[in-house]
Amino acid sequence: MKIAIVNGPNLGILGRRQPQIYGNRSWDDIFQRLQQRFPRCTLVYFQSNHEGQVIDYLESLEEQGIEALIINPGAWTHQSYAIRDALAALSMPIVEVHISNIYAREDFRAHSLTAPVVTAQLSGFGTEGYRLAVAYLCEEQL
Numbered sequence: 001m002k003i004a005i006v007n008g009p010n011l012g013i014l015g016r017r018q019p020q021i022y023g024n025r026s027w028d029d030i031f032q033r034l035q036q037r038f039p040r041c042t043l044v045y046f047q048s049n050h051e052g053q054v055i056d057y058l059e060s061l062e063e064q065g066i067e068a069l070i071i072n073p074g075a076w077t078h079q080s081y082a083i084r085d086a087l088a089a090l091s092m093p094i095v096e097v098h099i100s101n102i103y104a105r106e107d108f109r110a111h112s113l114t115a116p117v118v119t120a121q122l123s124g125f126g127t128e129g130y131r132l133a134v135a136y137l138c139e140e141q142l
Helices: 027-037 051-060 081-088 128-140
Strands: 002-007 042-047 068-072 094-098 120-123
Touching: 002 027, 002 051, 002 128, 027 042, 027 128, 051 081, 068 128, 094 128, 120 128
Parallel strands: 002 042, 002 068, 068 094, 094 120
Antiparallel strands: none
């Protein structure tokens, strides 16, 4: 199975960004461990702080032969109807991941525009949420 992992704004600096919330592991470390743990699945990765670039990438997934998506939309979870609509247009399993528990933080974070259009959501498992998402898609969907 070919799985795309997409991270939204401010997630390019994992390991340095508010480590008390997001941990101290870099994305390179997280991604390398995922690739080692799930050799039967092909994982590709994309991150951008620019909403239009993420939408363009999401629209290209099926052309790339991507079969499933893991997305951490970051702040766009709570404010982007455009990201929500791009996800709704996909015909593949989608797991939304949030490193922190978005429901236990500021009030505005408790509302997810994207949750209604994804297959599943993981929130509050730290960076282990990515591993859980890959395990679900890679092992359950094969």
